[in-house]
Amino acid sequence: MSDFLDFAAEHLPYILAGVPTTLALWILAITFGFFFGLVLAWCRIYGKKPAYWASTGYIEIFRGTPMLVQMLFIYLGLPEVGLTFDPFTAAVIAIGLNTSAYQAEYFRGAIQSIPQGQMTAARAMGMSDLQGLIFIVLPQALRRVIPQWSNEAILELKFTSIAFAIGVTEITARAETIGFKTFRFFEIFLIVAAVYFVLTATVAQILHIVERRTAVPGLTLGR
Amino acid sequence: MSALLEVEGIRKKYGQFEVLKGVSLQLERGQAKVVMGPSGTGKSTLLRCINYLTPPDAGTVRLDGEEVVPRNLNRIRQQVAFVFQDFNLFTHLRVIDNITIGPRRILGLSKTEARDRAMRELERVGLADKVRAYPAELSGGQQQRVSIARALAMEPKVILFDEPTSALDPELTGEVVNVMKRLASEGMTMLVVSHEIGFARSAADEIVFMDGGHILEQGPPAQLFDAPQHERTRRFLRMIGDQVGDAAAAGEGA
Numbered sequence: 001m002s003d004f005l006d007f008a009a010e011h012l013p014y015i016l017a018g019v020p021t022t023l024a025l026w027i028l029a030i031t032f033g034f035f036f037g038l039v040l041a042w043c044r045i046y047g048k049k050p051a052y053w054a055s056t057g058y059i060e061i062f063r064g065t066p067m068l069v070q071m072l073f074i075y076l077g078l079p080e081v082g083l084t085f086d087p088f089t090a091a092v093i094a095i096g097l098n099t100s101a102y103q104a105e106y107f108r109g110a111i112q113s114i115p116q117g118q119m120t121a122a123r124a125m126g127m128s129d130l131q132g133l134i135f136i137v138l139p140q141a142l143r144r145v146i147p148q149w150s151n152e153a154i155l156e157l158k159f160t161s162i163a164f165a166i167g168v169t170e171i172t173a174r175a176e177t178i179g180f181k182t183f184r185f186f187e188i189f190l191i192v193a194a195v196y197f198v199l200t201a202t203v204a205q206i207l208h209i210v211e212r213r214t215a216v217p218g219l220t221l222g223r
Numbered sequence: 224m225s226a227l228l229e230v231e232g233i234r235k236k237y238g239q240f241e242v243l244k245g246v247s248l249q250l251e252r253g254q255a256k257v258v259m260g261p262s263g264t265g266k267s268t269l270l271r272c273i274n275y276l277t278p279p280d281a282g283t284v285r286l287d288g289e290e291v292v293p294r295n296l297n298r299i300r301q302q303v304a305f306v307f308q309d310f311n312l313f314t315h316l317r318v319i320d321n322i323t324i325g326p327r328r329i330l331g332l333s334k335t336e337a338r339d340r341a342m343r344e345l346e347r348v349g350l351a352d353k354v355r356a357y358p359a360e361l362s363g364g365q366q367q368r369v370s371i372a373r374a375l376a377m378e379p380k381v382i383l384f385d386e387p388t389s390a391l392d393p394e395l396t397g398e399v400v401n402v403m404k405r406l407a408s409e410g411m412t413m414l415v416v417s418h419e420i421g422f423a424r425s426a427a428d429e430i431v432f433m434d435g436g437h438i439l440e441q442g443p444p445a446q447l448f449d450a451p452q453h454e455r456t457r458r459f460l461r462m463i464g465d466q467v468g469d470a471a472a473a474g475e476g477a
């Protein structure tokens with residue numbers, strides 16, 4: 001046991017030094033996914049035919065193929081047509097594009113769950129459709145989507161680990177390095193799993209507080 | 224001087240079914256008109272055509288001499304408030320914010336100006352103590368009074384009411400009807416779809432009876448209620464009279 005603790009004490013700092021990379025990757029990707037997901041949801045709900053079909057096709061393709069394949073395609077495939085990214089950027093793009101497809105569907109469901117009368121009332125008082133969306137529909141839909149969105153965000157936090165496959169030195173990549181140096185894979189992956197667990201538990205807690213703080217009677221379902 | 228609101232020759236079809244077959248009416252400044260008629264006659268459709276929530280197929284709407292067209296629609300709607308049967312208060316906003324959001328975001332009032340105005344209107348509907356409540360924490364009658372305050376805070380030229388009490392329990396209609404009576408007596412211009420005989424008799428300048436997409440007859444309450452010209456009108460009044468029992472306990476008929 002004390003041997004394990006010594007091992008952990010020795011290598012934890014190196015692992016933890018990857019946390020900023022993991023978090024940066026995650027935050028950039030889900031933020032991109034948030035805004036692009038909103039645009040996709042808008043296209044699916046209000047878009048004319050071309051926008052509707054483009055966004056629907058996009059969502060189906062990105063949800064229907066593995067994220068690792070998407071990432072390898074962006075990092076290794078696109079350079080062949082002249083688009084080259086460093087590993088970190090490629091990972092942000094891959095995870096961001098992928099999560100936007102999932103977030104879009106959650107946003108669409110939440111927006112469509114808001115009763116029509118809300119938008120009607122907004123228009124009746126003289127708001128444009130965009131104002132109605134921004135001031136009335138989205139604030140309600142975003143509150144409703146928090147539980148699903150939290151799941152998605154936490155899933156993506158764990159998915160940042162696949163960026164190690166293209167050489168981003170986030171925490172999983174660092175664990176692998178130590179593993180091959182010391183050949184103590186058992187311990188090092190236990191440690192890295194614990195680090196992920198602390199991260200996801202913290203994020204879950206924060207999002208849970210956000211959900212509680214923004215809750216409004218009559219709007220959020222259940223609970 | 225021309226009427227404040229002039230509706231002329233409004234037609235509206237859903238598929239093959241013509242709901243409105245050329246409806247015209249005028250509303251003078253300060254006038255309150257009540258529209259009655261059997262279910263499915265096009266009363267709601269008429270109100271929604273007036274502010275183009277449902278664009279009419281033909282006909283014109285003029286407010287203060289200005290014709291409503293797509294270009295000025297949002298500006299006209301600021302002056303034609305709408306009170307819905309099911310209230311449609313903004314669920315995520317407290318009472319105060321439900322009322323200030325229009326003045327702030329649409330009319331561009333400052334925060335304090337909008338707040339003062341909202342408080343004034345809330346007092347007018349007797350709900351000043353509910354400023355911080357959310358819609359879901361209010362009774363139906365209170366929600367409808369807030370939605371009237373929300374309409375008033377836009378300082379509209381006219382308010383359209385679509386069966387404002389028909390979603391309410393009978394014991395709650397009184398509080399809403401009282402607010403509407405007061406508005407009428409203060410000179411608010413109102414077009415009200417309602418089967419509240421009590422309100423219609425005491426507050427309306429004119430009753431409009433609609434049937435089958437037409438206006439069948441209209442006139443002062445005394446004339447329309449006590450000496451209706453058409454058999455259809457008589458039959459309708461008998462029917463809501465039977466359902467209602469007496470005007471004081473009036474729930475919505477039809």
Ligand SMILES: Nc1ncnc2c1ncn2[C@@H]1O[C@H](COP(=O)(O)OP(=O)(O)OP(=O)(O)O)[C@@H](O)[C@H]1O
Nearest residue numbers: 237242260261262263264265266267268269386477
């Ligand atoms: N969006 C729509 N699509 C198709 N038909 C519609 C639509 N809205 C209304 N209708 C039809 O138009 C007719 C008139 O409806 P409207 O709601 O205007 O009647 P109403 O006089 O307000 O009736 P009620 O007293 O029941 O409220 C009805 O037959 C209704 O089914």
Ligand SMILES: [Mg+2]
Nearest residue numbers: 266267268386
């Ligand atoms: Mg109706």
